[in-house]
Amino acid sequence: MKMEKPTSTTKLFEISNKLLERAGPGSKTAAIVAGHRFDESQKPEDERICYDPYAIHFVSPEVLELNKDPQKAKAMLESLGDLGTLLLGLGNSTRARVRYFDDFVKTSIDKGISQLVILGAGYDTRAYRIEGLGSEDNIRVFEVDHPVTQEVKTEKIKEIFGAVRENVVYVPLDLMTENLGEKLLQAGYDKSKQTLFLMEGLLMYLQPETVDRILYFISKNSGKGSAIIFDYYPKSVVDGSSVLEVGKIAHDYLARIGEPLMFGIEEGLLEEFLAKRGFSHVCNVTSEDYKRAYFHGKNENRAVSSLLLFAHAVVE
Numbered sequence: 001m002k003m004e005k006p007t008s009t010t011k012l013f014e015i016s017n018k019l020l021e022r023a024g025p026g027s028k029t030a031a032i033v034a035g036h037r038f039d040e041s042q043k044p045e046d047e048r049i050c051y052d053p054y055a056i057h058f059v060s061p062e063v064l065e066l067n068k069d070p071q072k073a074k075a076m077l078e079s080l081g082d083l084g085t086l087l088l089g090l091g092n093s094t095r096a097r098v099r100y101f102d103d104f105v106k107t108s109i110d111k112g113i114s115q116l117v118i119l120g121a122g123y124d125t126r127a128y129r130i131e132g133l134g135s136e137d138n139i140r141v142f143e144v145d146h147p148v149t150q151e152v153k154t155e156k157i158k159e160i161f162g163a164v165r166e167n168v169v170y171v172p173l174d175l176m177t178e179n180l181g182e183k184l185l186q187a188g189y190d191k192s193k194q195t196l197f198l199m200e201g202l203l204m205y206l207q208p209e210t211v212d213r214i215l216y217f218i219s220k221n222s223g224k225g226s227a228i229i230f231d232y233y234p235k236s237v238v239d240g241s242s243v244l245e246v247g248k249i250a251h252d253y254l255a256r257i258g259e260p261l262m263f264g265i266e267e268g269l270l271e272e273f274l275a276k277r278g279f280s281h282v283c284n285v286t287s288e289d290y291k292r293a294y295f296h297g298k299n300e301n302r303a304v305s306s307l308l309l310f311a312h313a314v315v316e
């Protein structure tokens with residue numbers, strides 16, 4: 001009998017299964033992103049694109065081991081052929097996203113926000129690592145995520161810091177089935193205050209109706225000068241019609257790990273999309289923009305993926 005040659009997605013699935021086997025019951029994609037932050041943070045200070053000293057606490061023992069054995073990591077990527085190179089680019093884009101969003105939070109603090117709402121916070125530790133977000137700084141941080149992922153996160157935070165910070169409010173909920181506005185207001189969110197809503201690696205996993213509901217809530221229930229920042233894939237990646245190999249693979253792989261892509265924005269239509277939903281001062285950040293901003297010197301030759309775009313806008 002002729003054996004079927006395993007597809008790239010199957011191989012990727014097998015490798016990631018091994019790496020995530022002991023990652024815990026939370027979101028797999030949250031663990032993958034924590035893995036990127038961890039790996040980048042191990043690099044020398046003048047080389048790393050982003051830095052999260054706490055990411056190490058959120059990765060599986062297999063990821064820790066792999067980081068100590070660069071030859072094994074290289075062989076693993078090479079076993080995926082061209083896909084390995086494409087994934088490296090997507091990973092670099094994810095690391096640039098962390099840096100861009102960190103920088104945006106810092107600028108927003110300087111502009112005077114008094115609330116930061118992080119939707120789909122995963123294992124991100126901005127609330128604990130960005131200067132200006134401490135308990136004494138008068139900025140309330142709301143972290144929203146699926147109850148299971150959030151529990152894994154808060155248990156780890158207590159292990160690392162002894163307790164969760166007083167100014168960080170955890171709001172466990174399923175954004176697709178529960179009412180974000182109601183839960184946020186119950187948790188103490190003040191709709192009259194200037195707020196930054198940060199959605200990193202989130203909107204693509206939500207149904208378009210849910211994305212609309214979230215944006216509607218923000219545009220109608222936030223103080224003057226409030227803003228949003230998020231990242232997105234072009235619609236072609238989400239509906240599986242992308243002509244780019246990495247787009248097709250990302251689509252199939254994410255469906256297989258149970259976190260399928262559901263939302264994308266038609267290329268060139270970001271501004272129109274956001275204007276219709278009550279936002280202005282729209283900024284679209286392409287892979288060329290973030291490559292130019294962050295990848296210099298030793299990082300000059302690191303490829304990024306044109307699939308991942310960032311966006312920010314202000315509530316009208």
Ligand SMILES: C[S@@+](CC[C@H](N)C(=O)[O-])C[C@H]1O[C@@H](n2cnc3c(N)ncnc32)[C@H](O)[C@@H]1O
Pocket residue numbers: 027029030033034119120121122123124144145146149173174175176177199200201202205206
């Ligand atoms: C790709 S991870 C990104 C995590 C984090 N923002 C980061 O960048 O590290 C996606 C996150 O969105 C959360 N998420 C996805 N769908 C959700 C839903 N329906 N309700 C609440 N959270 C959701 C997942 O639990 C996960 O933490």
